[in-house]
Amino acid sequence: MSGTQELSGIPEVQGLDARRQLVRIPPELDVPLTPRVRQIIDTAEFRRLAQISQLGLVSLVYPAAHHTRFEHSLGVYRMALVYLKQLAHDERFASRVTRHQAEVFVAAALLHDLGHWPFCHPMEDIRLPGVPQHELFANSFLLEGEIADALRDDWGIQPREVVSLLSEKPRDAAGRILGSMLSGPIDVDKMDYLPRDSLHAGVPYGRNFDQQRLIGSLCLNEAGEGLAVSDKGRTAAEMLVFARYVMFSEVYWHHAVRAATAMLQRAFYVLHGQLDLDALFRLTEQPLVDQMRRVAGQGPAGELLDGLFGARRQLYKRLAQYSLFQQAELYEKLARRPYPWLVACADALAHRLSHALARRVAPHEVLFDAPPQRREVEFQVEIYFAKEHCYRMLGDVSPVVRTLAQQQFDDYVKRVRLFVHPRLVEPLGRVPLDDLIRDAIAATQ
Numbered sequence: 001m002s003g004t005q006e007l008s009g010i011p012e013v014q015g016l017d018a019r020r021q022l023v024r025i026p027p028e029l030d031v032p033l034t035p036r037v038r039q040i041i042d043t044a045e046f047r048r049l050a051q052i053s054q055l056g057l058v059s060l061v062y063p064a065a066h067h068t069r070f071e072h073s074l075g076v077y078r079m080a081l082v083y084l085k086q087l088a089h090d091e092r093f094a095s096r097v098t099r100h101q102a103e104v105f106v107a108a109a110l111l112h113d114l115g116h117w118p119f120c121h122p123m124e125d126i127r128l129p130g131v132p133q134h135e136l137f138a139n140s141f142l143l144e145g146e147i148a149d150a151l152r153d154d155w156g157i158q159p160r161e162v163v164s165l166l167s168e169k170p171r172d173a174a175g176r177i178l179g180s181m182l183s184g185p186i187d188v189d190k191m192d193y194l195p196r197d198s199l200h201a202g203v204p205y206g207r208n209f210d211q212q213r214l215i216g217s218l219c220l221n222e223a224g225e226g227l228a229v230s231d232k233g234r235t236a237a238e239m240l241v242f243a244r245y246v247m248f249s250e251v252y253w254h255h256a257v258r259a260a261t262a263m264l265q266r267a268f269y270v271l272h273g274q275l276d277l278d279a280l281f282r283l284t285e286q287p288l289v290d291q292m293r294r295v296a297g298q299g300p301a302g303e304l305l306d307g308l309f310g311a312r313r314q315l316y317k318r319l320a321q322y323s324l325f326q327q328a329e330l331y332e333k334l335a336r337r338p339y340p341w342l343v344a345c346a347d348a349l350a351h352r353l354s355h356a357l358a359r360r361v362a363p364h365e366v367l368f369d370a371p372p373q374r375r376e377v378e379f380q381v382e383i384y385f386a387k388e389h390c391y392r393m394l395g396d397v398s399p400v401v402r403t404l405a406q407q408q409f410d411d412y413v414k415r416v417r418l419f420v421h422p423r424l425v426e427p428l429g430r431v432p433l434d435d436l437i438r439d440a441i442a443a444t445q
Contacts, residue, residue, distance in 0.1 A: 003094030007102050012037060013081050013088075025071050027199055031078045036154035040110060041074075043146040049073055049113060051284035055197060056119045057260040058251060060313060062201040069113045075192040080109035082215060083181055083188055092220045097174045104157055105178045108165045109188055111147070114138040117281035118288045122261045123268055125372040126339035130277050135167040137281060173225050180226035185381040186214065186237065187227075194243050197251065205246040209239035221382045222391040228382040229394075238400045241379050245404045248413040259316045259419045262369040263308055267292065267301040269343060270364070300364035316367060316419035320433055324411040330434065333441050334416045335371045341444060342368045349440035353424075356431045365421040371414035379409075 007013065015021065015032025022030040033041075040046055050070035059065045084102055087093040097105075115138025117123075123131055141147060148159040170176040181187055191211060198206025217233025220226070229237050251257070274295050280288060289309050296302035307314035322331040334342070350366040379401060382391045395402045404412075418437070420428060 003097070004088045004091075006099040007084055007088035007094060007097070010081075010084065010099060010103060010106065012077075012106055013085050016078075016081055016085060023074065025074050025078075026067075026196070029075065029078060031074050032081070036150065037077070037110065039150045039154050040107075040147055041070075043150070045114065045141040045145060045147055046070070046073075046111075048282075048284050049116070051286070052116060052118050053285060054193070055201070055251075056122070057264060057308070058197075058201065058254075058257050060260050060308070060315065061254055061256045062203070062251065065197070065201045067196065067200045069116055072193060072196060073110060073113050075196055076112060076188050077106065077110040079188040079192050080106055080181070083218065086215055086218050090219055092224050093177065096220075096224065097177060100156070101174050101178060103155060104161045104165055105181065107151060107155055107157055108162045108178075108182060111138070111142065111162060112166060112182060112189065114141050114147075118283070118285040119264055122265050125374070126265050126269060127373065128269065128272050128339070130272065132281075133167075138166065139163055176225040177220065177227070184227060185379045186218075186229065186240065190240075190244070191215075194240070194247060198243075198247060201251050203247075203250060205250055206243050208246075209243045210236040214240060219384055222384075228384050228391065231383055231385045234383050234394065234397065237381060237383070237394055238398050241394075241401050241404050244379075245409060245413065248409075253413050253415070255318045255321070255415075255417060256315055258369045258417055259318065259367075260308055262367040262417075262419050263304045263316055265339070265369075266343070266364060266367055267296065267304040269339065270299070270301040271295055300362065304364060314422065316365075317422050317425045318417055319420045319425060319428060320418040320437070322416040326415075327434070330437060330441075331416050334368060335411075335414075336373050337370060338373065342370060345440050345444040348443045349418075349437060352436045352439055353428065353431065356436065357427050359427075361424060362421075365424060367419045368416070369419060370416045371410050375410050379404075 011034045012032055015034060018032065019030065021033050023033055024030055047070070050068050052069045053059065054067050054069055054072045055065045084106070115134040115136070117134070117137070120134050124134065142159050142163055151157045151159050151162065165175065165178060165182065170179045182189065194206035195211065198204065214229065214233050214236035217230040217236065219228050219230055221228035271292060275292070280291060283291065289305070293302065293305050293309065296305055307316070322334065324331055334345070346366045346368045347363040350361045350363045353361040353366065379394070381394050383394050383397060384391050
């Protein structure tokens with residue numbers, strides 16, 4: 001049997017066309033559920049994802065964005081099958097990736113978000129002691145328990161194989177290919193979350209690329225160790241880059257979403273030493289919020305959490321904003337600083353604002369939100385020009401990609417912002433804010 005036939009014979013890949021045992025998810029997508037897939041998604045560890053929202057605090061700004069990690073995981077799993085169905089016809093792919101390796105990839109795609117806890121990314125971004133990477137936190141669910149048993153008994157996969165593909169550096173060509181399909185410029189995760197998040201947020205930005213054209217143009221790169229796109233899919237790849245850029249600008253880093261994020265991060269920073277983090281991160285969304293609010297009580301963290309999750313929403317207001325092209329000096333002094341330093345700087349600023357207003361400004365009423373220390377991965381993908389039998393980097397043939405991806409995308413969509421309690425906005429409009437921020441930065445050095 002040829003490699004193409006082996007890959008096409010995977011039961012889940014066949015299920016794309018068989019149209020039996022399906023579950024439907026938005027937008028009108030049929031997801032094939034074989035018995036061994038059902039065995040995994042019915043476990044308690046996987047079902048918890050149905051009570052963890054995909055976008056967390058974004059729903060405070062885009063009220064329909066309540067879709068879950070469970071829905072997204074099914075979407076990524078389906079996208080993995082679509083990728084395999086397409087790439088099975090690529091001779092180099094079919095000769096390098098065995099059926100067993102492809103089945104490990106399918107399981108990994110289904111389980112890729114298993115380690116997420118509610119509001120995971122904001123908590124990870126501030127890099128506090130005891131907060132694991134969600135990829136590593138997943139290991140406790142993957143290496144023992146029902147899912148581990150299902151992988152061994154129903155899939156013939158050792159759980160360590162899935163862990164290796166999800167969180168370790170690939171050691172061979174097949175691992176690098178499949179790793180790029182899970183986490184790379186045109187990975188199955190991105191191809192699902194951009195249109196899905198866009199759909200549920202009620203905006204068009206993440207859906208404005210030709211997904212079918214892009215999938216139809218998938219091939220291997222020149223080295224045969226990662227994904228590339230044929231020249232027929234170049235425009236679709238450019239549109240994907242732009243869709244990602246606009247989703248960050250208008251949704252993920254919308255100023256009100258970041259105000260909510262800054263509030264949650266400061267509350268978590270205050271509380272994290274009082275919390276059993278391993279137990280906390282195993283909770284679903286509402287129990288986690290309830291636990292944090294119980295520990296916070298009536299203190300500063302409690303006030304912040306009440307503004308986010310209480311009966312009446314009260315988000316902090318944007319008082320100032322800095323970017324690489326707008327007050328670059330202050331942006332560069334505040335961007336990518338360690339979170340404890342940002343807290344100390346905000347505290348120093350609150351002290352100075354108290355003097356300027358002749359009234360107390362509490363430290364937790366002044367919050368800096370800045371791009372985290374870890375940058376987004378640059379968009380580097382090869383384009384195969386069949387007539388010339390050569391590969392070129394997308395950034396070399398696309399001014400759009402060169403501008404939005406190769407130049408640091410983070411510096412243009414991720415602003416430094418100062419958020420304050422709503423009651424402070426009007427009086428602080430009369431103080432020399434930039435000078436006070438410079439003083440606070442100097443005092444925090």
